[in-house]
Amino acid sequence: MSFSFYETMLKIWNTSAFAVMTWQEALMIAVACVLIYLAIVKKYEPLLLLPIAFGVLLANLPLAGLMSPPTENAVGGLLYYLYQGVKLGIYPSLIFLGIGAMTDFGPLIARPSSLFLGAAAQLGIYIAFIVAIALGFAPNEAASIGIIGGADGPTAIFLTSKLAPELLPAIAIAAYSYMALIPLIQPPFMRLLTTKKERETKMEQLREVSKLEKIVFPVIVTVVVCMLLPSVAPLIGMLMLGNLFRESGVVERLNETAQNALINIVTIFLGTTVGATAVADIFLRPETLKIIALGLLAFIFSTIGGLLLGKLMYLVTGGKVNPLIGSAGVSAVPMAARVSQIEGQKANPENFLLMHAMGPNVAGVIGSAVAAGFLLAMFG
Amino acid sequence: MSIADSLLVSVLGLFVVFLVLILLSFLIHIQSIILGYITAYQQRNAEASHTIIPVEDQPEEADQGWTAGELKLIGVDEKTAAMIMAIISDETQIPLSELQFKKIKAIDQIN
Known part of the structure; x- marks a missing residue:
């Protein structure tokens, strides 16, 4: 038997993934590296962007077959099975369970009018929907693109996985990237659309909310919203179950698990598998750029919607509501509320808007879920 | 779908979001009033129970x-x-x- 170094090396090369890698896959691996950089160095929503980015990397490794469905002769790839949690809408609902356990709806209960701001800040969803239709997207795709304006990752993933799964990676990456960029996107519009006098408005302290009110609230929301829009019951039902864990005070172990271990585990599965859907032939299309642009448009108009209703409430209440809390109506909890607080304090250092902005902020979570329920009922 | 249709869907969608959230706002308000009465009633009872008995x-x-x-x-x-x-x-x-x-x-x- 003769040994040829050259032939051996050639054989190793030919059986390796390098030999069959396309330039598109190489480009996607480069995109994954950029996303990893943004998550680690720039800290753009790292909890989700990092697993998403690594999922992109894994899915574009030739021959690895991590997202391959099962065949007669072989079982499917690991990520294919984990992806079923996204496809079936399980992960977004479980994430909502954790969010519910972490959320204090007290500021919303203390000032129910916050819900109006949470509704107005869904404007961007519908503006993006109209523009997407004008750009030639199908209605189900346009609805999925529009939901980016809800600034709520799990809701966007839930809706897109049901209406337009092929757009999932672009929409998820756009949604989480823009959520991370809220401190950059919102302030210019907040200053543009409000006067200094409006921004300086100090708001009255919120009333204290009793424990009983906080316990009854999730039950009311579940019954009302799920009866009106049954398609969104998995999201709202889980959100409110998590909140009931929190407020009841009798299931501390479940509450602790929901807001820590469970949400962390599901976040790993969700992020990695959503990223793994970003394979080159799906992601590297002109539509992806359009989706990213439309996502930004949706975020901007959602901010504008909240601010405009905030201004209206300022006028109606005779200057008792600071319009800056309107922009917090985009859900992105608690980032959007923090931006309202920062902008309010820039205008008036004695201004403390955080708790006031938390009301519209958590109302936005319910608002975007309701908007998703409507779109699902229309195009599902 | 035409742009006019998408406009109609959008108006309807925003209307539904407002309708649901306004309904919730109304129910929260009613809930606060009812629970406020219950709490006040319980407080009155609690105060009465502290009456001095000969x-x-x-x-x-x-x-x-x-x-x-x-x-x-x-x-x-x-x-x-x-x-x-x-x-x-x-x-x-x-x-x-x-x-x-x-x-x-x-x-x-x-x-």
């Missing part, structure tokens, strides 16, 4: 309080006791010097 109507308690002269205070501090005595004197129009208190005891619940 000593004669009470079974003799073990001596677990402390005394101030001949007056026994059980679960009541001196300041509160002084206030109660002053109120009784005022209500009955009997000078304090003519009143004799044997025991003042806080009662959690009447029945």
